[in-house]
Amino acid sequence: MKIVECIEIDKTYQQGKVKVHALRNISMNIEKGDFVALAGPSGSGKTTMLNIIGGLDSADSGKIIVDGNALSEMNQTQLANLRLHNIGFVFQAYNLIPVLSAAENVEYVMLLQGIPQAERRQRTKSILDEVGLAGKYDRRPAELSGGQQQRVAVARAIVSNPSIVLADEPTANLDSKTGKGLLDMMKKMNQEKKVTIIFSTHDRMVMNYAARLLRIRDGQLVDDQVKNN
Amino acid sequence: MYLQLAWRNIWRNPRRTTVILLAIIIGVWSMIFENALMRGITVGMIKNSIATLTGHIQIHRRGYRSDPVIENSITEPEAVIAALKRILPPGTQWAARVRVNGIASNARHSSGVTLVGIDPASEAKVSFIGDAIAGGHQLQPDDPHAIVVGEALLDKFETKIGHKLVLMSQDTNQEIASKAFRIVGTFKAEMQSTEKQFVFITRKAAQQMLKLRQGLSEVSIVLPDQQESGVASRLKAILSPNGYEVNTWKELLPFLRAYLKLLDVFVYIWSLVIFIAMGFGIVNTTLMAVFERIREFGLMKALGMKPWWIVRQVLTESFLLLIIGIIMGNILAFLTVLALSDSGIDLSALAAGAEFAGMTRVIYPIVSIKDWSIANLLVMVLGLLICIYPAAKAAKFTPIEALAYT
Ligand SMILES: Nc1ncnc2c1ncn2[C@@H]1O[C@H](COP(=O)(O)OP(=O)(O)OP(=O)(O)O)[C@@H](O)[C@H]1O
Numbered sequence: 001m002k003i004v005e006c007i008e009i010d011k012t013y014q015q016g017k018v019k020v021h022a023l024r025n026i027s028m029n030i031e032k033g034d035f036v037a038l039a040g041p042s043g044s045g046k047t048t049m050l051n052i053i054g055g056l057d058s059a060d061s062g063k064i065i066v067d068g069n070a071l072s073e074m075n076q077t078q079l080a081n082l083r084l085h086n087i088g089f090v091f092q093a094y095n096l097i098p099v100l101s102a103a104e105n106v107e108y109v110m111l112l113q114g115i116p117q118a119e120r121r122q123r124t125k126s127i128l129d130e131v132g133l134a135g136k137y138d139r140r141p142a143e144l145s146g147g148q149q150q151r152v153a154v155a156r157a158i159v160s161n162p163s164i165v166l167a168d169e170p171t172a173n174l175d176s177k178t179g180k181g182l183l184d185m186m187k188k189m190n191q192e193k194k195v196t197i198i199f200s201t202h203d204r205m206v207m208n209y210a211a212r213l214l215r216i217r218d219g220q221l222v223d224d225q226v227k228n229n
Numbered sequence: 230m231y232l233q234l235a236w237r238n239i240w241r242n243p244r245r246t247t248v249i250l251l252a253i254i255i256g257v258w259s260m261i262f263e264n265a266l267m268r269g270i271t272v273g274m275i276k277n278s279i280a281t282l283t284g285h286i287q288i289h290r291r292g293y294r295s296d297p298v299i300e301n302s303i304t305e306p307e308a309v310i311a312a313l314k315r316i317l318p319p320g321t322q323w324a325a326r327v328r329v330n331g332i333a334s335n336a337r338h339s340s341g342v343t344l345v346g347i348d349p350a351s352e353a354k355v356s357f358i359g360d361a362i363a364g365g366h367q368l369q370p371d372d373p374h375a376i377v378v379g380e381a382l383l384d385k386f387e388t389k390i391g392h393k394l395v396l397m398s399q400d401t402n403q404e405i406a407s408k409a410f411r412i413v414g415t416f417k418a419e420m421q422s423t424e425k426q427f428v429f430i431t432r433k434a435a436q437q438m439l440k441l442r443q444g445l446s447e448v449s450i451v452l453p454d455q456q457e458s459g460v461a462s463r464l465k466a467i468l469s470p471n472g473y474e475v476n477t478w479k480e481l482l483p484f485l486r487a488y489l490k491l492l493d494v495f496v497y498i499w500s501l502v503i504f505i506a507m508g509f510g511i512v513n514t515t516l517m518a519v520f521e522r523i524r525e526f527g528l529m530k531a532l533g534m535k536p537w538w539i540v541r542q543v544l545t546e547s548f549l550l551l552i553i554g555i556i557m558g559n560i561l562a563f564l565t566v567l568a569l570s571d572s573g574i575d576l577s578a579l580a581a582g583a584e585f586a587g588m589t590r591v592i593y594p595i596v597s598i599k600d601w602s603i604a605n606l607l608v609m610v611l612g613l614l615i616c617i618y619p620a621a622k623a624a625k626f627t628p629i630e631a632l633a634y635t
């Protein structure tokens with residue numbers, strides 16, 4: 001089943017007088033349960049691609065269908081609802097609300113979704129245990145290491161069973177050992193919970209974790225390979 | 230959790246929060262206190278004016294008010310007194326006076342005065358003169374030669390208690406009546422002008438001197454509760470057809486009423502001025518706080534928060550700040566008013582200036598429910614309204630802008 005369908009996507013940024021062609025004619029599909037790496041050098045258009053799939057940015061032309069919804073036909077409120085209920089985000093850094101504890105950060109999205117408190121508490125606790133943060137529920141982001149913060153962000157992204165999780169260079173700010181730990185955990189979540197994950201990276205080691213590798217260069221999709229590991 | 234989040238957010242920058250709270254506290258305090266002071270001045274002025282021979286209701290012969298001459302006296306007081314006895318509620322005090330313009334003189338000075346003939350016992354319960362004696366003694370009802378004058382008049386005439394003072398005025402025969410009195414006492418009043426204007430002799434002495442027989446100039450009434458309008462209209466119904474005029478203090482003191490209205494307007498303008506000063510502080514600091522958190526608002530929007538939820542969150546934070554500031558400002562204001570409620574604020578040192586503005590020497594601040602709720606509502610409602618601006622700013626950041634922002 002296709003979770004994401006991109007058809008001939010184009011995106012151009014105006015940078016002063018210069019036009020930057022960030023994405024050129026990109027078409028691809030992502031299947032439910034995929035664990036996909038979007039790989040490419042800096043400036044190749046990875047962030048732009050993820051933002052467009054997540055409904056944070058809009059394409060100039062082409063069509064994106066996420067979980068059956070054609071994004072170009074949706075207004076801001078509908079997009080917000082789609083993000084709230086169907087898409088999980090993990091950013092490179094500053095993922096968490098600093099005044100909330102780890103557990104509260106996870107709980108907060110469910111609060112916005114209108115999930116009752118008892119269920120929120122129970123789900124928060126179990127997801128934090130699964131991502132390896134048992135006993136750190138009440139720590140504020142500032143009291144967690146970079147790797148632990150990213151784990152909280154992943155926990156928050158998957159806690160409400162979204163159709164897809166978009167992670168933009170989730171390991172870029174981590175040392176390689178911590179980054180591997182995070183990726184192991186994400187892969188485990190992908191396999192156990194069947195959650196679809198797309199993450200971007202320019203790191204060869206990180207690419208190796210992916211079940212499928214999409215290579216992008218200068219805004220163009222240059223390679224699409226399925227790996228068996 | 231929303232409240233908890235707002236609470237933690239406002240304490241992210243304790244110094245800024247303290248500053249903004251101080252601004253609200255001082256603003257609320259000064260609004261309430263200023264209003265209480267104004268109200269105190271107002272009530273003091275009314276009380277003083279009523280005590281200065283006005284009373285709540287006065288009765289005159291028609292024509293006396295526009296032309297207070299001896300010919301416009303009440304010549305048959307029995308009818309008036311009968312009406313009073315029938316209508317006045319229990320606990321009411323009233324006094325009948327002779328009141329004409331005249332000239333007081335001694336060997337060195339002379340000056341126009343208002344000659345007031347009173348019955349000391351009943352007058353004491355109606356006007357200030359009962360407990361205003363500062364030197365010598367009060368008039369005795371059976372002393373036809375005694376006169377009580379104001380301290381300021383005594384100074385002006387360079388005379389003292391025990392000395393003579395001659396009064397002149399026109400009598401009922403259109404002739405100049407003149408009589409020598411001995412100063413037996415002096416009175417002090419809130420205003421120097423009052424001390425210089427009025428001289429008091431017994432009613433009998435005045436009636437004799439002016440050949441008035443039983444005649445009176447006015448009856449002044451003080452009611453137990455200030456519900457003068459009902460009583461006044463009942464008196465009017467009986468006395469108006471017979472050539473008498475019945476007026477309430479509000480009709481008798483039109484200048485004071487206009488002045489009080491002006492003070493009311495002034496109170497509102499002043500509150501607004503304080504609010505504007507405070508409002509700029511609130512908006513600025515809230516804007517600062519919002520811009521510091523652009524990333525966070527962007528993140529929230531990326532997570533699926535709608536703009537309205539962000540507005541609500543910023544407003545919740547402002548609400549918390551406002552409510553804390555308002556409560557503390559109120560406590561401070563009440564403590565200040567409480568501390569001053571016994572002694573008041575003594576303006577004697579600047580008595581001349583204060584008197585020029587028509588104020589009494591001591592001001593007792595008074596908090597009225599109306600002033601109090603207006604001040605608090607103004608701060609809360611306008612405070613939230615102006616915070617819509619920073620809140621809307623916070624809601625307008627797009628996630629991409631915000632997340633690119635470092
Ligand atoms: N808001 C913007 N305004 C103008 N140009 C932009 C904007 N966002 C991205 N670009 C340009 O679009 C191109 C693609 O950028 P993008 O951020 O998608 O690259 P990336 O692959 O994520 O790079 P990195 O690895 O550095 O994060 C770049 O040339 C970038 O300069």
Ligand SMILES: [Mg+2]
Pocket residue numbers: 046047048168
């Ligand atoms: Mg990027």
